[in-house]
Structures are given as structure tokens and as C-alpha cells.
Amino acid sequence: MTPDEILKEMYDQTLVGNGPRVLELTHQALEQGMEPQSLLFDSLIPALEEVGARFERGDFFVPEMLIAGRAMAGSMEVLRPLLADTGVETIGKFVMGTVKGDVHDIGKNLVNIMLEGAGFEVIDLGVQVAPEKFVAAIEEHQPDIVGMSAFLTTTMPMFKANLNALTKAGLREQVIVMVGGAPVTQEYADAVGADGYAADASATVKRAKALLAQRRAGVPA
């Protein structure tokens, strides 16, 4: 198969949630010397975007979203070490979690992979992370940045609840807070008082590095 054929079939098979075939194609692509980034950005992510569009139109339902998500996650397990293993030294510590009430983690996991690849040490708290768990993790790990993911308009208000919990625990000033997830916007991030927002994984890396550099230069975020 040519690289284009692989990308196309991988897209189609992710869309229909054929996990075993997506995994097979992932291995085949890598054996042929294709770049892991290309599989991610030219096939897997566009497929999930299409899944979301179909769900919105009522052509797909939750089970379809779930199997498509699983198919992508299976491939990401293979790609993860390849994307993260760039041999760069640690530049900062990042605590990351999906907010309480929300189980979406594909986007968060992708952000984690890219952050690791850029040299961040990432402590992943998983999904459904309650405010007190963010507080405890910050106390324990003393990260430079805490990242919060939310994918539902109903769980986005948890950002504010988390920020309030950090303030109450006296931790707000010592950590940079970044927020993100499909429905989140820069305006929303500003409104809840987060320090940073990014729309995708590579923008997150750029923004995280910039915020860290600012903080280390003594400029408040």
C-alpha cells in the first residue's frame, strides 16, 4: 500500500471503529517508514473530528463514538513512545487531568504525549478529577503548570471550581493554570481566570513553554 492509501484506510477504519485493523495499519505504516506525526494529524485526528460531526448530525450515536475513540486510542498506544521519545531534557513539570464529571481523555492523552515529547515531565491524574484531587496533586508534585481538560459544556464550569479550590488552598499563585478541550475557547479561559488556553496539542506545547519562560523571567502570567 502507498502512504496515501494507508492514511485513507486508517481514516475509514477509525471512523467505523475497527480497532484491530487500525492497529495493523499503524504497524504497517511504521514498518514502511511513515512518520508517527503523519498518522496522527493526517488520519486519526481528522477521523475523530468526522465522528464528532456525524454525532452532531445524528448519524452516529454514543456507541459509535466509543468504538472510534477506542480504535484511535489503540493506535496511540503504539505511537506514544515514538512521539514522546525525543531525548530532550526535562524542562518543567506538568500535572494534567480531565475535570470531574467528564470521561473524555483522548485529547488529554494526546496533549500529554506532545508535552512529554517536548521535554515536560507529565503527571496524569486521569479522568473525573475532583478539585480536591488537583489540590492534593499540586501539593505533592509541585508542578510548574496544571492542565485541565473539559469536553462538555456541562463540565467546563469545573475549571472555575478547580481554580477556586486552588485559591482556597493557597496554591493559585504558585502554579500556572492551563485549560483546554473541544468546546473551550480563549474567551472562556479568560473568563474563568486561567493563565493559558490552547486549541490543540502542539499549540499547548508552545503556550506552555512561553508561559513557563515568562514565569521564570519574573513576569506574572
Ligand code: B12
Ligand atoms: C470520542 C468521544 C466520546 C467518547 C470518549 C472516549 C474517550 N476515552 O475519550 C465517549 C463515547 C465516552 C463520549 C461520551 C460522551 N460524549 Co463525547 N465525544 C467524543 C468525540 C467524537 C471525540 C473527542 C476526541 O477524542 N477528539 C479528538 C481529540 C484529539 O481532540 P480534542 O478532544 O478536542 O482534544 C484536543 C484539544 O481540545 C486540546 N486539548 C485537550 N485537552 C486539553 C487540555 C489542555 C490543558 C489544553 C491546553 C488543550 C487541550 O488538545 C487536544 C489535542 O489536539 C467528540 C467530538 C469532537 N469533535 O470533539 C464528542 C463530544 C466531545 N462528546 C459529546 C457528548 C455530548 C458526549 C456525551 C454527553 C454523549 C452522551 N449523550 O452520553 C458523553 C459524555 C460522557 C462524559 N460524562 O464525559 C459532545 C459535547 C458537546 C458539548 N459541547 O457539550 C461532542 C463535542 C460531540 C458533539 N459534536 O456533539 N464521547
